[in-house]
Amino acid sequence: MITLHYLNDSRAIRVLWMLEELGVEYELKKYQRTKEMGAPKALREANDTGKSPFLIDGEVKLAESGSIIEYLQQKYDTENQFSYERGSSEWVDQVFWTHFAEASLMPPLVVALIFNMIDGKAPFPVTLLTKKIGDQVRSRFVTPSLKANADLLEEALGKHEWIAGSQLTIADFQLAYGAQAMLGRGKLDLPNLKRWVKQVENRPAYLRAIEKGGKVSMPR
Amino acid sequence: MITLHYLNDSRAIRVLWMLEELGVEYELKKYQRTKEMGAPKALREANDTGKSPFLIDGEVKLAESGSIIEYLQQKYDTENQFSYERGSSEWVDQVFWTHFAEASLMPPLVVALIFNMIDGKAPFPVTLLTKKIGDQVRSRFVTPSLKANADLLEEALGKHEWIAGSQLTIADFQLAYGAQAMLGRGKLDLPNLKRWVKQVENRPAYLRAIEKGGKVSMPR
Numbered sequence: 001m002i003t004l005h006y007l008n009d010s011r012a013i014r015v016l017w018m019l020e021e022l023g024v025e026y027e028l029k030k031y032q033r034t035k036e037m038g039a040p041k042a043l044r045e046a047n048d049t050g051k052s053p054f055l056i057d058g059e060v061k062l063a064e065s066g067s068i069i070e071y072l073q074q075k076y077d078t079e080n081q082f083s084y085e086r087g088s089s090e091w092v093d094q095v096f097w098t099h100f101a102e103a104s105l106m107p108p109l110v111v112a113l114i115f116n117m118i119d120g121k122a123p124f125p126v127t128l129l130t131k132k133i134g135d136q137v138r139s140r141f142v143t144p145s146l147k148a149n150a151d152l153l154e155e156a157l158g159k160h161e162w163i164a165g166s167q168l169t170i171a172d173f174q175l176a177y178g179a180q181a182m183l184g185r186g187k188l189d190l191p192n193l194k195r196w197v198k199q200v201e202n203r204p205a206y207l208r209a210i211e212k213g214g215k216v217s218m219p220r
Numbered sequence: 221m222i223t224l225h226y227l228n229d230s231r232a233i234r235v236l237w238m239l240e241e242l243g244v245e246y247e248l249k250k251y252q253r254t255k256e257m258g259a260p261k262a263l264r265e266a267n268d269t270g271k272s273p274f275l276i277d278g279e280v281k282l283a284e285s286g287s288i289i290e291y292l293q294q295k296y297d298t299e300n301q302f303s304y305e306r307g308s309s310e311w312v313d314q315v316f317w318t319h320f321a322e323a324s325l326m327p328p329l330v331v332a333l334i335f336n337m338i339d340g341k342a343p344f345p346v347t348l349l350t351k352k353i354g355d356q357v358r359s360r361f362v363t364p365s366l367k368a369n370a371d372l373l374e375e376a377l378g379k380h381e382w383i384a385g386s387q388l389t390i391a392d393f394q395l396a397y398g399a400q401a402m403l404g405r406g407k408l409d410l411p412n413l414k415r416w417v418k419q420v421e422n423r424p425a426y427l428r429a430i431e432k433g434g435k436v437s438m439p440r
């Protein structure tokens with residue numbers, strides 16, 4: 001029996017969505033973020049790492065969305081419904097986007113979030129200074145990275161229905177949260193990404209995931 | 221023929237090391253960071269994404285260390301010298317650490333670096349304030365994340381020679397840069413990680429990579 005430790009409003013939605021697409025049985029253990037957006041003590045007590053998502057499947061105990069998704073694909077997706085054939089050109093794209101999701105897409109979003117939180121907390125007139133520091137980081141790192149990511153996503157999603165081709169794959173599962181966060185910022189015109197996110201959010205499996213895990217609201 | 225676009229002093233060392241371990245022929249195109257630590261214009265002109273590492277192999281053009289490493293393993297490591305058998309428990313660990321490298325290990329290191337750069341740039345007495353902001357981010361995000369990562373690494377490397385078992389795998393390639401950066405900070409006592417980094421740096425293939433690509437110095 002699979003158990004998923006699931007922190008609300010988090011990238012763990014990727015795994016929950018995949019479990020619903022696979023149609024396997026699982027138990028969902030939900031945890032609520034603290035007021036400071038951190039993981040609650042209960043989650044740190046529930047698994048050694050305090051991480052979410054965290055999957056338990058018999059002997060296997062696994063953290064990291066990317067590795068959980070690869071593990072589930074290998075074990076439960078026996079007909080390769082969610083993966084291209086290893087070595088094919090679409091598979092290369094699938095592998096690229098699976099890694100892109102955490103290695104390129106998330107970092108500027110997280111850094112932007114940190115500086116937005118700083119801006120929101122500092123009292124006036126200190127905000128004048130913190131905003132100036134934040135603006136430097138934004139203009140030198142956040143904005144160019146987001147733009148580069150957006151260009152790559154728009155190009156790929158202009159060519160085919162899903163991120164790696166005509167087939168929904170683990171790369172789509174892994175991308176969803178970051179893509180939604182990017183759209184949530186509302187600062188870039190991303191018609192193809194918007195179309196893709198709508199496709200994701202209209203999947204019956206995604207709707208079931210949201211119903212069970214709760215709506216995912218995007219931090220700005 | 222493989223071509224690798226390689227930015228000095230960067231996580232691209234992972235791919236260069238792997239190419240040397242594989243013993244395949246390749247052409248190395250080196251690029252130097254700008255004074256502000258960014259990628260030079262020449263790299264942005266050399267490949268569509270401006271990314272490093274960037275691998276060209278016939279029709280395949282690929283960015284992201286993680287995906288390049290998976291691609292090279294699939295195509296050139298025909299005897300699975302650097303990968304456990306898919307589905308085995310060591311393979312699950314290998315997949316975990318491959319994703320951990322970018323998703324968990326790098327983010328606190330990058331955020332720490334950004335705040336250290338801010339501290340270094342601000343004039344006195346502004347530093348008093350920037351340091352205070354930085355300290356909050358460090359105590360709430362950077363330090364706990366680094367500590368959690370360190371605990372996981374120390375535990376795994378206390379159990380076996382390489383990160384996923386007795387075999388050197390792509391997970392070790394993918395971890396190297398972040399592990400070196402973590403040791404370079406010198407703030408945590410990490411005997412097992414230190415032993416593992418020494419093992420990495422003593423590999424003949426790693427020494428050849430450094431000779432060809434230049435020494436990798438770790439930003440603090």
